[in-house]
Amino acid sequence: MQSTANHLWLLSDVLGQGATASVYKARHKKTGDQYAVKVFNHVSYLRPYEVQMREFDMLRKLNHKNIVKLFAVEEVGTTKQKVLVMEYCAGGSLLNVLEESENAFGLSEAEFLIVLQSVVDGMNQLRANGVVHRDIKPGNIMRVVGEYGQSVYKLTDFGAARELEDDEKFMSLYGTEEYLHPDMYERAVLRKPQNKAYGVTVDLWSIGVTFYQVATGSLPFIPYGGPRKNKEMMYKITTEKPAGAIAGVQNRDCGPVEWSNELPITCRLSQGLKGLLVPILASILEADQAKCWGFDQFFAEANDILHRTVVHVFSLQQATMHKIYVNSYNTTNLLMDEIFRQTDISSPNQELIYEGHRLAQQLTQQLQFLPKTTEDRPIILVSAEHKPPIGVAYKEPEVPMFPPKFDIINDANLAKTVTSAVHQLLRITQSLMKCQDFILRGIYWMVAILKEECRISLQQVTTLNLKLGFCKSAMLRIQKLYGPLPQMNATEVADLHVKLQSVLDFLVNASHSVQSSQKQLDVIAVDWSKNSDAHHEDNTIGKVEVLLEKVSAVHHQLRRDRLRMKLQYNDEQIHKFEKIKMGIYAKKVVALVREDCVQKYKKLLVSATNWMRTACDIRQQLRPLNSQCVNLGQDLENYEAHLNKILDVGAARLQGEQQPVTKSPAPADCVEQKCLEMTIRMKQLKQEVEDVTRELQHNNMIIERLGAVPKPQGV
Template sequence: MSGITGSTTNYLWSVHDVLGQGATASVYKARNKRSGELVAVKVFNVLSYSRPHDVQMREFEMLRKLNHSNIVRLFAVEELPTKQKVLVMEYCSGGSLLNLLEDPENAFGLPEAEFLTVLQCVVQGMNHLREFGVVHRDIKPGNIMRQVGEDGKSIYKLTDFGAARELEDDEKFVSIYGTEEYLHPDMYERAVLRKPHQKSYGVSVDLWSIGVTLYHSATGSLPFTPYEGPRKNKLIMHKITTEKPMGAIAGTQQVEGGPIQWSYHLPYSCQLSQGLKVLLVPVLAGIMEADQGRCWAFDQFFSATTDILQRQPVHLFSLQQAMAHSIYMHHYNTVSAFFEEVAAQTGIGVQQQQLMYLGHDLVLEGSMKVVNLPCASASQPLVLLSSMPEANNSLPFREPEMPLIPSRFDVVADYNFSKVTVGIVHQYRRIVQLLHTHRELLLQGYYGYMMKLRHECAEAMHSIAIITIRLQSGLSAQHRIHKLSYSSEKQGNVDNSGQKLQMVYQHLPIYSAGIREFQTQLEHLQIQQAKLAENLTHDKSCQKMHMLLEKITAIHQQYRKDRLTGKLAYNDEQIHKFEKIHLSSHIKRMKSLFREECVPRYKELLASTRTWSSVLMEMQNRLQDFNSFSAGLLVDLEIIEQQQNKAVDRILDSPQFGGAAPQPEIAPRDKDQMVSRMHHLRDEMELLVRELQCNNSIIERLTGKGV
């Protein structure tokens, strides 16, 4: 290799285009001399040739054997003029998974869809290795490359097989490879702490490394962190990993010499939904088990992760609770199983669940398959209503903790602080976007709920109209029966059906007034909802937070240059200090925007929805009662009509009219129950009218304030 370029017979590269460096080799971005095709070349250094020849050849032979879309492909093995070996491999344009995790935007872990892509690719790549009996021995984010397709989607590929070797499930090995933070505790003890022992290692060491890698991908942090970090406190690092209780997936030491705080859950700050966390945590606990006897085997790992990857999320928004959920289900699961899972995540019992989609009732049979559910999304989820009161006092976030800004001038400390700050501001921005999305879902959901009840009110008024017509018909028939009864001198046989029908008829205006009061109430609520929706369109908090993020990121980029420069000239140092003042000002503005604008607006909407929910739920219950009553009343009227027809027939068949002797009349037993129900419903409707009038005054005051 001469100057700043290197080449083999078919490939050319610059040493400035370095993609990665290790103890025995460096990886560069190279081009084919004829076609210009981009490749990656792994160039081995002199140190690599001090290894035994079979170890040197192992990686070449391993890569030749493997052929999978989730493993970096080997194109050729070439030589430099110095006879040093060069591996020509597939170039991955997205860098490594570690590069992605070091992006401040992913300081709290990858988005759910990207994490699932990582999980799928790692599982498929590892499955291919196990088919060939290969143990990798150095799995970590830096050895997982990212290819970005034309559609922008990621494909992750395992690479760096310098430490790999063939090993069946029941075989062991004793040599040490790997990276500290991702090493199995037994290997860590020997490789890092330099403690000799007689232990051998099996394929489960890869599972431990996969567990740490997946935790890192999900959270942005390592699972096991002593005070000041794993590289500075190696004894505590080993203590955490070996003394980890069963089921724990993380352990941290907050203060020097302090206790270890164990965690059995993924942190609240990560971007994974609760539905995915519930499925993932048992996998992490199973493979990050120091005792090789209790650690999962690969078959169990593949079975559990395949089960996760074969599920599809059903996006759900619990309206009264103001919480979004992802319910992970298999396509072949029944809707009954879906309802049970919804109950487990939301606490809303199966019998209390009502679903809406795009503003319409979603009526589902329990035997239906989940695959037949509507194609809901995070922005257009299924809306869950509960028939019982639900609290919405909890907020869908926890405010991130911001470290104190370094008081002294220090380019390294300032750079580290600015990097952490950019990651935290990204988290603030995500929370603001989440609040914005939840506000839209609340407003859309309650609008749909109100429209649903308006439709039910219209149906109730239609029922009243039908009942009115039937009552009028019944009263007319009863009047004719009276005339016939008098003319046939059978007055004593005339029952009191006419009086009861007349009483029902007189009560109908009360029910109509109650329904009209519902409609008026809904109009008031929709006016308030429309004002809040309009306010949301004028809310610029997301844009403001984005601008603050850009300003803070620009300072971080400047601090990165200052750190690389090292000692700054006087003027550059003054600029650095001024930027620090600006950084402090931007952070204060961000917190003010969040705490004094975004959160209060959201809480204000939650308070309004609590009022809406109370009114709408009461209204829905009364409408359901009325619907049940009206259905029963129509049945009663049908019975009365039949009895009236029989009475007319008996009179016309009497000797007075040339017919047979009259049969004794059988009084209907249901009439008293019907009138009793009418009285009860009338009392309820009158009480509800008074309650709604009181609620109207409250809503009018809220509307007048322009909430």
Template structure:
């Protein structure tokens, strides 16, 4: 046990360790409150005095909800080592969140936005106080769970921080190599002599690498063998990176460098958010300080993202759910244009339904008039232009599953199990997304079918009314009287009009029959959709995948414990070997369920959806033509009836005059 005047901790409760200090979980001796204490070691006192006190001074100057609070500066009783008493964040760091197999391919969108909001707010407070952090990385961003279960992220570890204005420079080198600006990397890691000075933009580079890591689960710049095994190539990747590229990879030893201008397909962020984020990454992951954004532009662009609202749109023609990011003060016309950019459905071809009802969006109105949506209750977009649904693009998780080495290697076995488990969680998420997409296809088509049924009913009502009107007109006795007088001059005209009315009646009868047949076809489609929706609701593939994952996770935790040991006894080693076999079998079963129960069924559903969409488009166009025909017949019938009325009036006038 160690202590200061007011705090007590055990050296086993280590939270983190660096070159100059260790951080422990501690308690207040009087209240029992949990805190974190940073205890400086002997190496820290070899630094210049002004450097030793810099962290205390920086923390005392800062006060923000996204920066870890400093409670006190005390000393240990015996060695009189300096101790910083700080806020304790019980949920670890952003790095520990990303190290979880569940986040092997990055954070979910909602959590990423929380990270972005917190990091931007914390950094903004630093810049308002003229401080550069110089060691931004996921391990220095702590996580706290709020009273309502929400994540709160806080910047910590200000050992390298110093006061620096926007136009000031420094020459000392600090930081963690994977997140270092290339100019600092050149001197700190490669040990090359150079006279470069550094400014506040070094923090922007580190933020860019951190945000990419949070979005994808991987570092953006990765030489073959990893950043720490191939440092020269690491430096080449960061300095030779073309403008606009946000990642660089060397896949083969001594192989070429490959550049990426987009986030990987495995990223869990929506395309809508990626479109907003990628330009920011491209402009802060810029080596030349003259080309790199400053903090003012970074804060402006990130705030623009954070102030946007999300409208969820499920495109029936693509069978894909989209997240459309817009400002509440934008017009609906801007929203429609944003939908066009993501779906290629032109604004004039966009029709929307929400929860089964047509949703008319007036372009001149504010976007605030758009109904509130969620991922499970989106706007359904129906395109008036027919196209073949492509469905959700994704990478097969089987491609990202590593293989166990034959021999027992505790560290390698743990790493492999972690990689396989990460791919398994990705398969689970994809399976759920594919199942949800299948449900939305069926639900959206059902709603479109209901709208078409309503159109049928309205058109049929108009058609039957017109037929009754024609029947009444053709059966009027006074017209028969006129037609029966061979000396009447109007005889031929009346006969032509009556013939035309009979023809119109035949056309309308055929229209009524077409509409009735269409109704029958739509009812049949509705029954098929209901049957398919029942099948989707009865699907148990998600539960089967989850069951495999639960068993795999248990074995993974065993491997995680074992890797810390120097070795295993004979019996333990045999159990470990059996666990590897069982883990591999579970992974194989998981992928089999994913492929056969989800992917194949989804692909079959896409083909069927495409056929149904074509049928729906044909039905819609057919109803439009029938509706136009009915309207034209109705107009012509009214005109013919008016002419007949004139003839009848003339005939009655002649009879009254004794003609």
């Protein structure tokens, strides 16, 4: 037990250790509140006094939510050792978070963005005060859990920090070798004499390495054997890195370096975020300090990501999930351009559906007026053209086998690798199942929309049939009343008959096409229902989760065994049995994913491809049909108006010819004459209505009869 005037701690409650100090979890003597105390050792006092006081002064002037807070500077009892009393971060360091088995392939996108926000805001505070940290790494970024359970990350360990403006240089060496700028690495690690001075951009290199590690779970530059064992190759990789490359790995001794310009497929970040992050990493992981970005540009680009809105989009034909990072003030046409960049579906061919309804694509509408999307409620994207399926992009992790030899250290390391692989397999299973959810949801909405379009098309066909009947009725009335059509020659009359017959032929074909489409949609609906029932009964995720719990329990047991280092005979036998059980559990997980989940996913993908091909064909048939219905309807209205005009002219002429040249009849005779004319006119109207009704019934019988005839093969 050690203490100061106000705090006490156990030497066993160590939180971290460095070359000049150790950090312990302490409690306030009066309140019992938890704090972190940094106790400096004798090595720290060998440094110049101004260097010793630098960290105290730095923390006093830095007051920010993303920088660990300094509360007091105290001394240990009789030894007079300096102690910094600081904010206690119960979540440990970012390095602790990354070392958890579930984060072996990097943090989730949501957590990564929190890290990005925290580091950018913390570094912005440092630069505003003219401070360069010089030891940025996951181990010096602490995590606390906020009031609502969210993570907050804070920069700590300012022992190497110093005040430095953008145009100033320094010569002293500080930092951790995996995160050191190559210029500093050459002198500090390889011990090669050089007279280079270093600027504030060395922090940007460290930030780039840190962000890559947070995104992927591993360091960006790895020589064969590891950075600590192959230092010359480590320096060679970082200094010979091609422009634009963000990672380089040497997989065999004296082998070539495999460069990468993008984040790996195992990374948990979306393609949308990767596209914004990779250019930043490429520009700050630049060995030439003259070519490296400055902090102003880094802050501008990083904050641009953080202030964007995410639109979740699921491409139905391609079966791919996308996150589109846009600004809320952007317009729909920019969103469609971003969708095109990620899906290769051009803007004119994009159809957006949200919760079963088509989204009106007003190109100048601001995106803030779009409905809010989430990972579980995305916009469904449908292409007007056929698009081949792509599916979920994933790489199955390797699950190592335990060697029969008992090795307490190696077994613990392998157990962590196996547990990490099972976590990744669970995420793959969840992604495949979610993809199936969206496929089924999108198909359901697509079928419902197409059925409604078919109903509207049949309604248009019926309306067109009525207009055709009106035209034929007008022609019939003219012929009955006046004989041959006046004001029209024989050729014009023949052309009119041909046009009306072509409309009737179109109605027959259109009715057949729509009815055929309805039948195809009914078949899809039945097939969809079977797949939907099978999908909702699937419990693969639950099975993998149960096996993951068992694997994690064994991992914790083997890790505890490692801490003991030496086991009794019975404990050793239990250790061996646990190792065997972990291998069995892992094999079951792999079998569930490969033979169950993946196979069902592929089967649904094939069905969905066929469904969408049919749906796409139906839409391509309905759209010109509807357009043609509108055009023909307008033509028929013009024909009817022309025929009615002829009818009116003929009636006026006939009335003029029948006008008697006699004296006007008496009023009583006029009334009687009008009643007679009205009676005759009513009889004519009755006859005309009966003629129209018979004509419509005849047309409908033809349409129904021809619509019921199966379409010949090859037509």
